[in-house]
Amino acid sequence: MVIDVTQTTAGQLKTLGRFRQINDTFPRTEQIREHKNQGKKVFGWLCTYVPEEIIHAAGILPVRVTGYSQEMELEDGNAYLYINNCSFSRSCLQMGLRGEYEFLDGMVAGSTCDGARRLFDLWQHYIKTPFYHILTVPRKYTEKAHGLYYQQVVQFKEHLEEFLSQKIADEQLRHSIEVYNQARVLLKQLYELRKADTPPISGAETMEVLNTSFHMPKETFNQWLKELLDELGKSSNRHQGRARLMVVGSVMNNPEFIKSIEAQRGLVVTDELCTSTRYWSDPVVLAEGQSPVKAISRRYLSNFPCARMVPSDERFRRILNLVKEFKVDGVVSQIIRYCVPYAHDLPLLRDRLKDIGVPMLALDVEYGTSGSGQIQTRVQAFLEMLEARKR
Amino acid sequence: MKVPDTKGNKINAIIRACRIITRMNQANPDTPKSEALYYQMLSSYYTRLRNAHDEGGFIAAHTVFFPSEILYAMDIVPMHTEMTTWMMALFLGEQAEILSAGAELGLVPEICSPHRGLAGAFALGALPRPDAMLWSNLICDNTAKSGELIMELTKCPGFFLDHPFQRSEAEDKYLVSELEDMIDFLEEKSGQKMDWDKLSEIVQKMDHQMELLREIGELRKAVPSPFPNRGFLQLLTVDYLCPGQPEAIAYLETLRDELAEKVREGKGAVSPERFRLMTLFVPPMYLMGFLEKIGQEYGAVSVVEPLFTRWAEGKLDPSRPLESVARKTAMIPERRSMYGPLSQEVLQDLIDCAEQYKVDGAVYWAFMGCRHTCATVKLFKDLLNEVDVPVMTIDCDIVDPTINSEAEIREKMEQFFEMLEDR
Numbered sequence A: 001m002v003i004d005v006t007q008t009t010a011g012q013l014k015t016l017g018r019f020r021q022i023n024d025t026f027p028r029t030e031q032i033r034e035h036k037n038q039g040k041k042v043f044g045w046l047c048t049y050v051p052e053e054i055i056h057a058a059g060i061l062p063v064r065v066t067g068y069s070q071e072m073e074l075e076d077g078n079a080y081l082y083i084n085n086c087s088f089s090r091s092c093l094q095m096g097l098r099g100e101y102e103f104l105d106g107m108v109a110g111s112t113c114d115g116a117r118r119l120f121d122l123w124q125h126y127i128k129t130p131f132y133h134i135l136t137v138p139r140k141y142t143e144k145a146h147g148l149y150y151q152q153v154v155q156f157k158e159h160l161e162e163f164l165s166q167k168i169a170d171e172q173l174r175h176s177i178e179v180y181n182q183a184r185v186l187l188k189q190l191y192e193l194r195k196a197d198t199p200p201i202s203g204a205e206t207m208e209v210l211n212t213s214f215h216m217p218k219e220t221f222n223q224w225l226k227e228l229l230d231e232l233g234k235s236s237n238r239h240q241g242r243a244r245l246m247v248v249g250s251v252m253n254n255p256e257f258i259k260s261i262e263a264q265r266g267l268v269v270t271d272e273l274c275t276s277t278r279y280w281s282d283p284v285v286l287a288e289g290q291s292p293v294k295a296i297s298r299r300y301l302s303n304f305p306c307a308r309m310v311p312s313d314e315r316f317r318r319i320l321n322l323v324k325e326f327k328v329d330g331v332v333s334q335i336i337r338y339c340v341p342y343a344h345d346l347p348l349l350r351d352r353l354k355d356i357g358v359p360m361l362a363l364d365v366e367y368g369t370s371g372s373g374q375i376q377t378r379v380q381a382f383l384e385m386l387e388a389r390k391r
Numbered sequence B: 001m002k003v004p005d006t007k008g009n010k011i012n013a014i015i016r017a018c019r020i021i022t023r024m025n026q027a028n029p030d031t032p033k034s035e036a037l038y039y040q041m042l043s044s045y046y047t048r049l050r051n052a053h054d055e056g057g058f059i060a061a062h063t064v065f066f067p068s069e070i071l072y073a074m075d076i077v078p079m080h081t082e083m084t085t086w087m088m089a090l091f092l093g094e095q096a097e098i099l100s101a102g103a104e105l106g107l108v109p110e111i112c113s114p115h116r117g118l119a120g121a122f123a124l125g126a127l128p129r130p131d132a133m134l135w136s137n138l139i140c141d142n143t144a145k146s147g148e149l150i151m152e153l154t155k156c157p158g159f160f161l162d163h164p165f166q167r168s169e170a171e172d173k174y175l176v177s178e179l180e181d182m183i184d185f186l187e188e189k190s191g192q193k194m195d196w197d198k199l200s201e202i203v204q205k206m207d208h209q210m211e212l213l214r215e216i217g218e219l220r221k222a223v224p225s226p227f228p229n230r231g232f233l234q235l236l237t238v239d240y241l242c243p244g245q246p247e248a249i250a251y252l253e254t255l256r257d258e259l260a261e262k263v264r265e266g267k268g269a270v271s272p273e274r275f276r277l278m279t280l281f282v283p284p285m286y287l288m289g290f291l292e293k294i295g296q297e298y299g300a301v302s303v304v305e306p307l308f309t310r311w312a313e314g315k316l317d318p319s320r321p322l323e324s325v326a327r328k329t330a331m332i333p334e335r336r337s338m339y340g341p342l343s344q345e346v347l348q349d350l351i352d353c354a355e356q357y358k359v360d361g362a363v364y365w366a367f368m369g370c371r372h373t374c375a376t377v378k379l380f381k382d383l384l385n386e387v388d389v390p391v392m393t394i395d396c397d398i399v400d401p402t403i404n405s406e407a408e409i410r411e412k413m414e415q416f417f418e419m420l421e422d423r
Helices: A014-025 A030-037 A052-057 A075-081 A087-097 A114-126 A143-164 A170-193 A203-213 A218-234 A255-262 A292-302 A313-325 A340-355 A374-390 B011-027 B033-051 B069-073 B081-092 B095-104 B113-124 B141-145 B147-154 B169-190 B196-219 B231-241 B246-265 B285-298 B321-331 B333-338 B344-356 B377-386 B406-422
Strands: A002-004 A042-045 A061-064 A106-110 A131-135 A238-240 A243-249 A266-272 A330-336 A360-365 B059-062 B077-080 B132-136 B158-161 B275-280 B300-304 B361-367 B391-396
Touching: A014 A203, A014 A218, A030 A042, A030 A061, A042 A052, A052 A061, A052 A143, A052 A170, A052 A292, A075 A087, A075 A114, A075 B377, A087 A114, A106 A114, A106 A143, A114 A131, A114 B377, A131 A143, A143 A292, A143 B169, A170 A203, A170 A218, A170 A292, A203 A218, A203 A255, A203 A266, A243 A255, A243 A313, A243 A374, A255 A266, A255 A374, A266 A313, A266 A374, A313 A340, A330 A340, A330 A374, A340 A360, A340 B141, A340 B147, A360 A374, B011 B033, B011 B081, B033 B077, B033 B231, B033 B246, B069 B077, B069 B169, B069 B196, B069 B321, B077 B081, B077 B231, B081 B095, B081 B113, B081 B231, B081 B285, B095 B113, B113 B147, B132 B141, B132 B147, B132 B169, B147 B158, B158 B169, B169 B321, B196 B231, B196 B246, B196 B321, B231 B246, B231 B285, B285 B300, B285 B406, B321 B333, B333 B344, B344 B377, B361 B377, B361 B406, B377 B391, B391 B406
Parallel strands: A002 A238, A042 A061, A042 A106, A106 A131, A243 A266, A243 A330, A330 A360, B059 B077, B059 B132, B132 B158, B275 B300, B275 B361, B361 B391
Antiparallel strands: none
16 A cells, blocks of 8 residues: 555554654653663663663663753753753753653763763753763774774773672673664664665654664564564555655654654655664674674774764765665755754765755754744755656 | 965955054054064964965964964964954954855854854955865864865865863873874875974973963962953964964063063052953954953953963973873863863862952853853853852854944943942
């Protein structure tokens, strides 16, 4: 059955509803409550350069700290982080200040961007979480940079061991690598389905799945995702739209934004976001006899890069590859105001896309936006332009 | 992206402006000798830059807080990109043109204006075409991200210096290895060799320069404080443009002696001195004259700028020049307070400053393009309020005069002075 992308299949796909329930209740989800009730710890992490496997191997539930799932008044965030820090960091801080993350036993960040590092500084000063750690994350991919980052990951592991008064064994790390790699493989399978001319799952539905991936125990997530993939394999549902789109830019985990694009029949088939492709794309490659910490640190620094990394060519190369693989007609760049790394890359990326004949729509947004109002008008005009090019 | 021929660049105009100021100063017998030396230093820096290509020199453009000691030791001509954009704003009043050129490149207003401006200046051909672009993540995402667009605009090679976020033995070693790689890159591109003896000499002078800056900081503790409001920018410029250079030492030694004499004589920069202020971040460049004027009117003087003029204690070792260059970057005031985790030591230093300098109030210039410093506005305010120092925050842009009017800032400052008076 070919259905328009404006229609959701959630009603028909049993497992998708479970993912949605997590998103609706985060951060006060049943899974987190259960984990805490068992006397176990929950750590918050910021940015995809924090190696989750280290936290997981210590028996701690790693939960990504995200902000409100909708555009909100950020009175506390504005007061503490000032209005010129990105609305993602202000939104996260406000949730922290208002006790939404009071269950956290630790907070781990990387020196990834100014917004993240200052969010960490203020979290440490104003929100009392028992454990804090920030990793120096080099901005290069050189062997020396890998060497430094490896030492940072070792230091983080040792700090965590000291806090817990227990060692994290290599065996535990190997197990965590397996669990996380399985999630990466499954998410890749989900994305492979989206390469089809009429994919069985929409962009907004995919975002709902992704959003739960860093907010719940990975083992359960993997099980649910397997079941969803089974269902999708059997489903006859196929989505179609006016044009195939890719979303790039700042952190974004609100399915409503994608939904607003798809409501106008722009089919989002892939993305380059730290909440999506950049989160799962590269596995940890553990060679025979290799130290698991070394394998983890290498993966995190050489993963699909954020705009913070230098040179930017690697990020651009991967974006252009995705454009080809997913037969993308147009790219929607959504950059949160004051998200400077992505803003600086914008003219360079636009030129590279232009060289391969792919237009880009550049949107300035606030974190949590549902994509209403002016954004809708601009998306509409962009889709019309893409349609005209096809004729 | 294409840029026009750079023959018509604005460097000549900066040199002319410096010379005019120097002549005006010479005509006024009351002008301190240090003032003349400062403008000679600027003029000489920009003359060297202007003549570089004609004399077969190699120009390396670099972002702020970059270890240009290495460039001087290699006889490479440095071009401080942000400072040069500021100078254009300050002397030529051409902010609108360069900011608009930055916008045409696709740089959004949320990007810090000196970085939008410098990209715009390169796009307009207002700056000489560099032979290499050097940039680093010290001190923010803007510095980390500004190099690649300039490389593309000017079709020059570049080197990104990755500056570790925290300090440890491993991170210090990483920075030194980054400096080594940069030297290799520069030697290859310029064909000029590193002169290690010269670098050692520069390091020795830089050590003296830091000592002079600390001495000046100590002299400013005097009541009344001898250093004028307009001097803040000059103290920054010295290190930004001429680290370890003889002209910088000459200026600072003269300034120190002048300030020491004023302290001995009990003369203040304003008379009578009524309000001793702490300046947080940087006031708009184009308002330095206004701040001097309002300071004189109200007896208000900036006595300390913890984020910019408070140098860390410590010595450099000329026998280990590269390690010393790396060590110096950790000692600059901006690095201590604006890069790396916000440590208890940094926060305590802010409180110590307020006490040691007998501060009556603080003005936080909340530059909207500088996200990581504005993130400290509330925290610093909370800390200073605990030691009974009121803080006034003024939203501003350091180069773009369309954000605030002088009248608006005057009104805010007058209200603040009234409040301080009532206390």
